[in-house]
Amino acid sequence: MIYVGDGASDLQSFGLMKRSGGLAIAIDKDQDFDVADEQRPGQRVDDLAPPDYRPAGELMESLEHAVRACASRIALRALGRGE
Numbered sequence: 001m002i003y004v005g006d007g008a009s010d011l012q013s014f015g016l017m018k019r020s021g022g023l024a025i026a027i028d029k030d031q032d033f034d035v036a037d038e039q040r041p042g043q044r045v046d047d048l049a050p051p052d053y054r055p056a057g058e059l060m061e062s063l064e065h066a067v068r069a070c071a072s073r074i075a076l077r078a079l080g081r082g083e
Helices: 009-018 059-078
Strands: 002-005 023-027 046-048
Touching: 002 009, 002 059, 009 023, 023 059, 046 059
Parallel strands: 002 023, 023 046
Antiparallel strands: none
8 A cells, every 4th residue: 555645644644554564655745844753763754755746756756666566566476376
């Protein structure tokens, strides 16, 4: 699973993603994603990207990498089951 959030209210979800083997991406709306005082090490995100939704933007590139990573895990598990 891939979770995209934008602030301190998403910290618990970021942590759940990390514990569950998912990926967490944070959107840094004003280049001030500063939740260090509230964030625990297990709540760190895999990427912090600006809210740029253009096809060549960093956020879209991050999402593409995250989807490929999830797809690769699925394919690897299928190989392990002899499929």
